[in-house]
Amino acid sequence: MPQRKIIHVDMDAFYASVEQRDNPALRGRPIAVGHDGPRGVVSTASYEARPFGVHSALPSVTARRLCPQLIFVPPRFEIYKAVSQQIRAVFREYTELVEPLSLDEAFLDVSHLRSATLAAREIKARIRRETGLTASAGVSVNKMLAKIASDYRKPDGLFTIAPEQVSGFVAGLPVERFFGIGEVTARKMHALGIRTGADLGLWDEAALVHHFGKAGHAYYGYARGIDDRAVTPNRIRKSLGAxxxxxxxxxxxxxxxLELEGIREEVWNRLQRHEFRGKTVVLKLKYADFRQITRSKTLPAAVESADTLRRVAEELLAAVDLRGRRVRLIGLTVGNSPEACADCVQLRFGFGE
Known part of the structure; x- marks a missing residue:
């Protein structure tokens, strides 16, 4: 099989950059796109705000405490969607194999082109010229490596991991940088003495599956720079939550x-960012003894407003009989997309009472 050439393009602080582009008074200042107040959540923070510790999904009250001079700007999703369409039009001049991950990032398979790095450089220049915004791009032989590369020199970066560089690059990579390895998994790996790709590569596949379940198969491949996932333009997302x-x-x-309000706003922001529509709202609670329950409601049509999501989420929480049990985790998910195939629409969870 010919070597794949994959580009991952990620817009730099997309929502915040659009707001600074459209309002010169915000340029060079720390801003957060989101709603201020006790129930607000940061959607995107400008690069001027990030040194203070302000980042996406952070409660607004915490962001305000970390950066008292922070300026909150209400999101304008219709504007972001319009700009995203401009950017995707640029992508499709280079390839039909475009897999959007959200409004502000996408994978491109440009295996048919002579130079993926040259294409990435041209795409970045086109985006800047046509939208006034900057993007970072990563180029490599698969999706995992391209995504890592796009984050390597942000903002306005371009980084290529060539085929002959893959082995050495992966070996020195902290495990936190691998796709799908979050804080909890990273801590578990650290406890097992796994801190880098080289450490991960010492483990056989069966042992990784034993410790990490089915994800262990992917981790085994990642430690060797292997990721066989294809760029799929019509990828169907089944659910989205926080x-x-x-x-x-x-x-x-x-x-x-109060906690649910913050989560609900973050879920709504993610629904907008990923252009996802779903009819089923699922509330998840984990108790102090780690027992989990879910409560769900399926609507006649997809959730179309933040107010609808708020109403359903509050109804679900109000219907839960806590029986004196204390809650340690709360979550909200929207699924059951009308666009999904008939065999994919029913969400099933391994929880419940």
Whole structure:
């Protein structure tokens, strides 16, 4: 099989950059796209805000505490979607194999082109010229490596991991940088003495599956720079959500409702960012003893407004009988996309009472 050439393009602080582009008074200042106040959540932070620790999905009250001079700007999703369409039009001049991950990032398979790096450089220049925004791009032989590369020299970066560089690059990579390895998995790997790709490569596949379940198969490949996933233009997302572990376990319904409001806003922002529509809203609670339950409601049509999502989420939480049990984690998911195939629409969870 011919060597793949994959580009991952990721817009730099997309929402915030659009706001700074359209309002010169915001340029060079720390801004957060989102809603201020006790129930708000940061969608995107400008690069001027990030040194203070402000980042996406952060509660607005925390962001305000970290950066008192922070300027909050309400999101304008219709504008972001319009700009995203401009960017995707540029992508499709280079290849039909474009897999959008959200409004601000996508994979491109440009295996038919002589130079993927040259194409990435041209795409970045076109985006800047046509939208006034900067993008970072990563180029490599598969999706995993291209995505890692796009984050390597942000903002306005371009980084290529050539075929002959893959082995050495992966060996020195901290495990946190691999696709799908979050904080919890990274801590578990650290406890096992796995801190880099080289460490990960010492483990056989069966042992990784034993410790990490089915994800162990992918980790085994990643440690060797292998990722066989194809760029799929019509990828169907089945669900989208967010959750948070509480600072301390609680059975206070007012506190839980407040936490749910922040999660709900983050989920709505993600629905907009990923252009996802779903009819089923699922509430997840994990108790102090780690037992999990879910409660769900399926609507006649897809969730079309933040107010609808708020109403359904609050109904689901109100219907839960805590029975004096304290909650340590709360989450909200929207699934059951009308665009999904008939065999894919029913969400199934391994939880419940």
């Amino acid at each position: 959750e948070t572990t509480l600072p301390e376990d609680t059975d206070d319904r007012k506190r839980l409702m």
